[in-house]
Amino acid sequence: MDAKEISKAVIKRLPRYYRYLGELMEEKVERISSNDLSKKMHVTASQIRQDLNNFGGFGQQGYGYNVEYLYTEIGKILGLDTIHPMIILGAGNLGQALANYGDFEKRGFRLVGIFDINPVLEGISVRGIEIRMINSLPEFIRENQVEIAILTLPKNKAKEMAKVLIDNGIKAIWNFAHTDLDAPEDVIVENVHLSESLMALSYNLSQYRNEHKENKE
Amino acid sequence: MDAKEISKAVIKRLPRYYRYLGELMEEKVERISSNDLSKKMHVTASQIRQDLNNFGGFGQQGYGYNVEYLYTEIGKILGLDTIHPMIILGAGNLGQALANYGDFEKRGFRLVGIFDINPVLEGISVRGIEIRMINSLPEFIRENQVEIAILTLPKNKAKEMAKVLIDNGIKAIWNFAHTDLDAPEDVIVENVHLSESLMALSYNLSQYRNEHKENKE
Numbered sequence: 081m082d083a084k085e086i087s088k089a090v091i092k093r094l095p096r097y098y099r100y101l102g103e104l105m106e107e108k109v110e111r112i113s114s115n116d117l118s119k120k121m122h123v124t125a126s127q128i129r130q131d132l133n134n135f136g137g138f139g140q141q142g143y144g145y146n147v148e149y150l151y152t153e154i155g156k157i158l159g160l161d162t163i164h165p166m167i168i169l170g171a172g173n174l175g176q177a178l179a180n181y182g183d184f185e186k187r188g189f190r191l192v193g194i195f196d197i198n199p200v201l202e203g204i205s206v207r208g209i210e211i212r213m214i215n216s217l218p219e220f221i222r223e224n225q226v227e228i229a230i231l232t233l234p235k236n237k238a239k240e241m242a243k244v245l246i247d248n249g250i251k252a253i254w255n256f257a258h259t260d261l262d263a264p265e266d267v268i269v270e271n272v273h274l275s276e277s278l279m280a281l282s283y284n285l286s287q288y289r290n291e292h293k294e295n296k297e
Numbered sequence: 298m299d300a301k302e303i304s305k306a307v308i309k310r311l312p313r314y315y316r317y318l319g320e321l322m323e324e325k326v327e328r329i330s331s332n333d334l335s336k337k338m339h340v341t342a343s344q345i346r347q348d349l350n351n352f353g354g355f356g357q358q359g360y361g362y363n364v365e366y367l368y369t370e371i372g373k374i375l376g377l378d379t380i381h382p383m384i385i386l387g388a389g390n391l392g393q394a395l396a397n398y399g400d401f402e403k404r405g406f407r408l409v410g411i412f413d414i415n416p417v418l419e420g421i422s423v424r425g426i427e428i429r430m431i432n433s434l435p436e437f438i439r440e441n442q443v444e445i446a447i448l449t450l451p452k453n454k455a456k457e458m459a460k461v462l463i464d465n466g467i468k469a470i471w472n473f474a475h476t477d478l479d480a481p482e483d484v485i486v487e488n489v490h491l492s493e494s495l496m497a498l499s500y501n502l503s504q505y506r507n508e509h510k511e512n513k514e
Contacts, residue, residue, distance in 0.1 A: 091497065091500055092497065094496070094500065095490070095492065095493035095496040095497060096490075096493065098496065099475065099476075099490075099492075099493070122477075157500065157503075158496045158499055158500045158503070159499040159500055159502060159503030160496065160499060162503075164499065164502075173393070173394040173397040173398060174394045174398065176390070176394065177390040177391045177393065177394030177395075178394075180390040181390060181391065181491075183475070183492060184492070184495060187492070187495075187496070188499075189495060189499075227502065228498065228499075228502070251502060251505070252498050252499075252501070252502045254494070254495060254498055258316065258400070259316075260339075266505065268498055268501040268502055268505065270494055270495070270497055270498035270501070272489070272491065272494055273312070273313075273316075274398075274489065275312065275316075275400060275401070275404070276312035276313065276316070277471070277487055277489055278401060278404075278406060278471060278487070279311070279312040279315065279375045279377065279404070280308065280309065280312060280487055281445070281469050281471055281485055281487035282375055282376040282377060282381065282405075282406075282445075282469075283308055283311065283374065283375045283376055284469070284485040284487070285376060285381075285444065285445070285468060285469045285485055286374075286375070286376030286379075288468070288483065288485065
C-alpha cells in the first residue's frame with residue numbers, strides 16, 4: 081500500500097470516516113453499504129467508494145464494508161495503532177483543559193509531561209502530572225522519546241518556544257498559539273486557530289443577517 | 298459592496314489577514330505593499346491582491362495598503378464591529394477553559410452565560426459568571442438576545458442540546474462536541490473537531506516516519 085500520493089482532501093476526511101465507523105461499532109453494526117454510510121455521513125456514496133479505494137478498497141460488491149475491519153485499517157493509516165508520547169507546553173487554561181481531556185489517551189496519544197515558563201506553576205499537578213519548567217525539557221524529551229508537543233503558550237512566547245521544542249527533537253507540534261510557526265519541512269505543524277474559527281462563524285452570521293434584512297425590505 | 302459571491306476559500310483566509318494586519322498595527326506599521334505582506338504571510342502577492350479585490354480593493358498603486366484602514370474594513374466584513382452576546386453550554390474542562398480565555402472579548406464576543414446539565418456545577422462561578430442549569434436557558438437567551446452558543450458537551454448529549462439551543466433562537470453554534478449536528482440551513486455551525494485535527498497530525502507523522510525509513514533502507 082502506497083499512501084504517499086493520497087490527496088490532502090482525502091486525508092482530511094479520514095478522521096471523519098474513523099469517527100463514524102467508531103459510532104457504528106458502538107451500535108454493534110457489523111457491516112454497512114456505501115449507500116447507508118453515505119446517508120449517515122451526508123456525502124455521496126461514490127465519494128466514499130473513491131476515498132476508500134485510495135487504500136486498496138475495503139468493500140465487497142453486494143456485501144458492503146466490514147465495519148470493524150475498516151475502522152482498524154483506517155486507524156492504522158492514521159497512525160493510531162502506535163503509542164505517541166506527548167507533552168503540553170503552556171499550562172494555562174487551555175493547556176490544563178487539554179491535559180484533563182482524557183479522550184486522546186484512548187487513541188494512543190499519551191500525555192507524559194506538562195511544561196511552562198511561569199515559575200508560579202512549577203510543581204502543580206494536572207491529572208496527576210506535575211508541571212515542570214522549561215530547563216528540564218531537553219532531558220525529558222530524550223528520556224521519554226517524545227515526538228508530539230501541544231503548544232498553548234501566548235503568541236509572544238510561542239515562536240521562541242517552538243524553536244526550543246524543535247531543537248530538542250520534537251517532530252510534530254499541535255499549535256494552539258495565535259500565530260504561525262517557523263518550522264523546518266520535516267517538522268509537522270497542525271494549527272488550531274480558535275479565534276479564526278470564531279471569526280468565520282461571525283462572518284457567516286453577519287452574512288445571514290444582511291441577507292435576511294434584504295429579504296425583508 | 299456585495300460580499301455574497303465571495304468564495305469560501307477567500308473567507309477562510311480573511312481572519313488570517315486580520316491577524317497579520319493586527320500584528321502590523323502593534324508594530325506601528327502604517328502602510329504595507331502587497332509584496333511585503335506576501336513575504337510576511339508566505340502567500341503570493343497576486344493572491345493577496347486578488348483576495349482583497351473581492352471587497353473593492355483597498356490598495357493604491359505605488360502606495361500599498363493602509364494597515365489600519367484595511368484592518369478595520371476586514372473587521373467589519375467579519376462582523377467584528379458589533380457585540381455578539383454568547384453563551385457556553387457545557388461547563389467541563391474545555392468549557393471553562395474557553396470561558397477563561399479573555400481574548401474573544403476583545404473582538405466583540407461577549408460571554409454572558411454558562412450552562413450545564415449537571416446539577417453538581419450549579420452556582421459555581423467561572424470568571425465571575427455563574428453556571429446555570431438548562432431550564433433557565435430559554436428565558437436567558439431571550440432576555441440577553443444571545444445569538445451564539447459554544448457547545449462543549451460530550452457527544453452523547455450534544456445533538457439533543459443543540460436542538461434545545463436552536464429551538465430557543467440560537468443562530469450560530471461553535472461546536473466542539475465530537476459529532477456532527479443536525480441544524481436547519483439558517484443556523485450556522487462552525488465545527489472544531491480537536492480529535493480529528495490530532496489524527497491529521499498523527500497521519501502526517503506516520504507518513505514522515507515511513508518515508509524516512511524507506512530512505513534509510
